[in-house]
Amino acid sequence: MPSLKTAALLCLLSAPLAAQAPPPMAALADQEQNAQPPTPRKSFSPLRSAAGLYPVYEMDGGWMLIERDSRGGALTRGARLLVVGSDGVAEFFAARSTHTWAAACARRRPVKTRAWRLSSRAKGALKAVGVPVVAIRLKPAAAFDVSKALFYPLKNEVRETLYKKLDFPIRKAAVEDLRSGAFAIPQADAAGRALAAEADPLRLQMKIDFSSKIRVKGLKDAVILVEGTQVSETYRRCMRLFEGPSQKGEGSSMPHELMTETRTLDFVAYDPNRSGSPFVLAFTRKQPLWGHERWGWRITAEGAKPFLQDALDARCRENF
Secondary structure (H helix, E strand, O other): OOOOHHHHHHHHHHOOOOOOOOOOHHHHOHHHHOOOOOOOOOOOOOOEEEOOOEEEEEEEEEEEEEEEOOOOOOOOOOOOEEEEEEEEEEEEEEEEEEOOOOOEEEEEOOOOOOEEEOOOOOOOHHHHHHOEEEEOOEEEOOOOOOOHHHHEOOOOOHHHHHHHHHHHHHHHHHHHHHHOOOOOOOOOHHHHHHHHHHHHHHHEEEEEEEEOOOOOOOOEEEEEEEEEEEEEEEEEEEEEEEEEOOEEOOEOOOOOOOOOOOOHEEEEEOOOOOOOOOEEEEEEEOOOOOOOEEEEEEEOOOOOEEEEEEEOHHHHHHHO
């Protein structure tokens, strides 16, 4: 997992293959609609983040920063943080340390996880941020100017025309992932491994859950999308960046650890200094069936680079 702390802070503080006809939309069964609770692992931890970046959730009437680990040094009281959310960004500080039992579980029991209550000295900070998603740790003397920041919501633009344009390129990208091992098929799925060995794009079951145009420097027709592909019993969800029919960089896997439906995620783009290298955040607003999620990617002409994947597992409270 590449560390994007330096890139994130600098960004915040500085300035042809023929498309095949897609199957009818009605035939693209949405597996998320009838999602069943995932089989619990002995230890549930779908989490990763770049050092110095932390997921933030609304909990118990306040904002809670989840400190999964202390890479780069543990947070201390008064630590300065930029909180980026659905509507904007504002400065906060770590006001009080605490623990939460809703962030992770092991052997079907909640695990005590370190967390921080956040506060701000600026009036209107909560309203400016909206729904909190991620906090970025600041150096004590760091100065920043958010007046040039560009926020814009990413609306789902999945249409039949999108399938006509990108159906086969997406399938081709999935096949390349199968061949490289990026799309891994478990040993137990023998039929899936056989299909993967043949790697026929047209034999894959694929659907696009989300797609939106995005402004990226160096690209004229940039589109991000979340695609789900089924190979026998194995399913994978993936974030991808396309320029026309060409994928830029590699896909970014979005594991269904909590089976949170993609349609319950909101997406927003945040370009701190309008440089054309936006952050894309995906987050849940309302309590989903199995737990809240926080996702983050840095988008450049080279692809979508993930820097945050986090979830609150509601099954911890329900004891599965």
